[in-house]
Structure formats: structure tokens, C-alpha cells
Amino acid sequence: MAETEYSKCVFCGFCENTCPTLHSTGERGYGPRGRVRVVGLLLKGIVTPKTVEYLYTCLLCYACLKPCPAGVDIPKLVVAGRQLLTSKYKEQNSNNNLKAEMMRLERADA
Amino acid sequence: MASNAIDNVYNDLLKAIGENRVSNDPVEIGLHIVDASSYYFDLDTHEYRNYILVKPSNEREVVETVRTALKYRIPIIPQGSSTSLAMGSGVIYLDELLQYRALRSAIIVNLSKMNKIVDIRPTDRIAEVEPGVRIDDLNTKLKSYSLFFPIDPASARVASVGGAISTGAGGLRGARFGTMRDWVLAIRFVDGLGRVHSVGCYTIKCRQGLDLARLFVGSEGVLGIVTRAVLKLWPAPRHVYRFLMFFHDFLDAYRTFIDIRSRRQPLVAEYVEDRIVKMISGSLGLKLPYAHMLLIDIELNLLDEKAHIYKTVYEEAKKHGVIEIRSSLNDEEDFEKLYMIRRSMFPSILRMKRKPHLIAEDTVVPVSKIPEFVERVKAIEKEHGEDVLLGGHLGDGNLHPHVECDLNDPEDRRKAMDIAAKIAVSALKLMGSVSAEHGIGSLKLDLLIKELKFKNSIHSLDLMKGIKKVFDPYNILNPGRVIPPD
């Protein structure tokens, strides 16, 4: 699912100005266009604590869905990204940084 | 650049502007190395380490970044919202052999954090803004002053003022309001030596020697990094009538526009051909007729004109066999629905296309030559057996031809480039140009050369190269864009 949804995105950014979290930092990863690409990078195996930060700060509020002309279900993709992260990386002790960041953000989420 | 050298650049930048402003995190870098014309290119995983992202929050940090880049002779890519359609704001570029490549290393300077609207002066009808301000955000702010900034690329929701200045952007209101070059009064920028310049005036009239502010508009980040701009404003139209019409063929839509224009200059006149309309229907899940679409906005001087304008448009459209007509007066929500159809043209083609990639051309011809241009494009389409989809700014002659292709297949890429070249020549023969608003970037360097040769002015490239040298003697600012390498 994640690959198909990701491949629809054309990087136009039309989704960005409705996103409440983007305005909090101005960092591209805190907005929908960035999060879609973060999942794309994750699918390629490019993962850092930033992956966790960007995916776990999404409110899943769906505000970005309507303006997207390519019909990308961004929140669904974010959830898929989180699942991928959990299943693939959480138990890897080699990546302690990442694990710590995920735990920190999960606690903040709760 | 060797990996320890890029680490040195990173450490210097950390010292100069602090860790909040600099990143070498591969994921964050991954969000900034592509733009809307190169998003489908992927780098190898290890290559993400060759780039540094700088997110300055003020001019001093821009200056420090340029100084660091100078010290290490590393390229800088100025970047706004990365919606460039000319491969101008990412690290991917097209070389002389039309092969896609990535700059070996670079500092990407993303200006999104410099997004303050510094001053709005309603009496002077000007706004002073930082480069990261998005055009739509500026217009939202201007509403309370009953003013607006009229340049509205279809990407205005996201496009930054710095990006729009640097590409010389146009938009849907081009026929009525021109492009960025008509609306920028003054610019502050940092040149390739780290010097800050302030060119242009706060007044409409200004004779400050050579017009450097104008020269800067459309310079695509190769002359300097914009840190401030003074923009001209206009009274926001109080009453707007929007019409969406569908016709059996292009000529009916074109003639309707010409006839309406002879009675009242529209604010907007946009055209989308039938095959694209079908793609938009599919992409947005709408039930639009499979027909040629014309979107017209007309400003009403007084609300009393309502019936008269409606009658005028209706009569002209009927004369040319309109199939369906939808209209809306002063209703923001309705406007957005109708506008969304046009705005979604490019992304919808991308979504519905059959081949993996899409080349969006940016040719422009005088309005009187549009029918001939469309005919020539049809002939090219037939000759190559490939679809060339047309849609865009009918009002100013800037219809964008879209060609699908598979860039990974050398044969198909050649063919697409051949089609693009033929379309460009058609435009040139009809007194047109190869790029109206998207800029040259690295995508259209060959077409720029073609145009200058066609106009017997290839030596003008020497002037451009000379100007670049004065602004940026060490060629660190967006190298390889706009100005063909020697």
C-alpha cells in the first residue's frame, strides 16, 4: 500500500498550507509533502531519528487530504510509515538513537 | 568534494550560524534535494551525505553561508518552496548530453524561515516582504487592506515570493497583470561574494542608474540570494464573475475568449484541452464533460453590471456552440471549486499519465498566433504518434504543451526532447519564445540556445556570462542553471 500511495505524490506542495504542524516549526518534514517523502525515504531504507520525529508529530487530522490534486491519502501513508518503522526498526538494538527517539515521542503522544 | 571536506563545511557553518540552522541529516536533506520537476529521481543512499541544508532566519546568516561556500568553493542552491518546473531548485540537473545528474556536493539554502511580511503601506500600495513568504499568505494578509498582489501562479498556495521573483513567475492573471517583472520595485540580495545589495526604490518611478532590480527578476538564483523584496500592490477586485465553459473544439473556446475580450478585458482566461479535462475528472472524481474548457474571470465595476456581463458572456459562448456553462459571482467557496479544476491540471496529468515521466513545456506566442500554434502542435503529435496535451494561460498566449515519456529509456527520452525542440521551433517561428514563466533552469538550456540562434543573437550569451561573473565571480550560485556552461 505504502509504495502505491507514495508514488502518486507529485511534490506540488498544495497540501502544505492547511497543515497545523507545519506552521509550528516551518520545517518541511512537519508538513504533509515532507511526510509523504519521509515515507518514500523510509521505503528506501533511509531512516534517522528525524523519520520518527516527522511521522510521529502528524496529528492525523486529515486537513491535507482535500487540497491534494493527486489523491494521496497522506495520513494513511503516515500510519503505514509508522507501522513500517515499528516492525522494521524498533527492535534493532544497533540503532539505539532511533529507538530512544521513538520511545520519547510515543510517550509524548500518549 | 571528499567526505571530510563536506564535514569541514558543515562544522564551519555550525560555528557561524548555529545547529538549529544547519542540517546534514540524510532524511531532512532528502526533503530538499528535489523539486517539482525532479522529484522522481533518486540518489544512491550514500550520496545524501554530499549535501548540507541551511535554513537561515535572517540576512546575516545568508551572508555567513555564502562566505563559507566561497571558502570551500562549494555550490549554493537558493531554494524557496521547491516547485520549480525547470529543475532549478534541487540538486538534480540535466547535462549537455541530456543526461540526468546530481551536483556532486552543495549547500542548499532554503529560505522558508525568512517569511516575515515586514511592512504593508496601503497609501503607497506596496508591501515589503522576506523571500520565504508564500504568495497566497501575502494575499490573505492583504485582504483587510482591500489590496492584493496580482501575480498568481497556479502554485501560489505554496510558491514563495523569492522563488517567484527568481523564476520571473506569471500566472492566471497574466493577460491583465503581466508577470513578476512588472510588480517588483526593489530587492535586497546577497551576491556571490557575500556582499549585500539594495537595488530599486519604494516608489513606482525610479531611475537608479541601470535597472538592477529588473535584471534580478528571473535570474533563477545565479546572481544572488534574495533576502527582501518590495512589491507593488493593486486594489483587490471588488466583484468578480467567474465562468467555466465547455466547447466541442479548441477554436470555439479561443473565439469565445477573443470576442469576450473585445467587449471586456478578462482578469483571467484559461484553457484546458479535452483530454486533460478527462484526466482531471478522473483524478478529482468529478463529472466534467469530455470537452475543451475555458475559464474566464471578469471584474465588475459595479454590482449593477451583473446582468449585462452575464448576458455578454452567455451570448458570445452560445454563438460559438458552448456545451455547458457554469458561473459564480463573488462566492469564494464556489470560486475555489471552479478554480481547483484548472489548478489541478498539471498534477492530474501527472497522476493519470501512462508513462512514468512528464515534460511540461512553457512556450508562448502572441495571442493572434495561438490557433496556428495549436495546429502545428497537432501536426507534431501526428508525426511522432505521441500525445502532446495543451493547457494553460490562453489570455497571454502561454499554453503549456505536456509530453509524456520514460526518461530511463534513452530512445524515448530522445523522442520527447525531439518533440520539445520541434514545439519550441514552432513557437519561435510564430514570434514566440521557449519559456514564458517557468524559467530556463537546467531543463531548457538547449532551448535557450536554440532561441538565441534563431534570433541571430547567440553572442548575447556572452553578455549573460559576463553579468554572471560580476555578480558571482567564483560561480558558486546555482551553477549550471540559466547560463549554459562554456
Ligand SMILES: Cc1cc2nc3c(=O)[nH]c(=O)nc-3n(C[C@H](O)[C@H](O)[C@H](O)COP(=O)(O)OP(=O)(O)OC[C@H]3O[C@@H](n4cnc5c(N)ncnc54)[C@H](O)[C@@H]3O)c2cc1C
Ligand atoms: C502544480 C504547479 C503549477 C505551477 N504553475 C505555475 C504558473 O502558473 N506560473 C508560473 O510562473 N509557475 C508555475 N509553476 C512553477 C513554480 O511554482 C514557480 O516557478 C514558482 O515561482 C517557484 O517558486 P518556489 O518558491 O517553489 O521556488 P523554488 O522552486 O524553490 O525556486 C525556483 C528558482 O528560484 C531560485 N530561488 C528561490 N528562492 C530564491 C531566493 N530567495 N533568492 C534567489 N533565488 C531563489 C531557485 O534557485 C530556483 O532557481 C507551477 C508549479 C507547479 C508544481
Ligand code: SF4
Ligand atoms: S494529517 Fe498530518 S500532515 Fe496532514 S494536515 Fe494533519 S498534521 Fe498535517
Ligand code: SF4
Ligand atoms: S498535494 Fe498531494 S501530490 Fe502535492 S505534494 Fe501534497 S501529497 Fe504530494
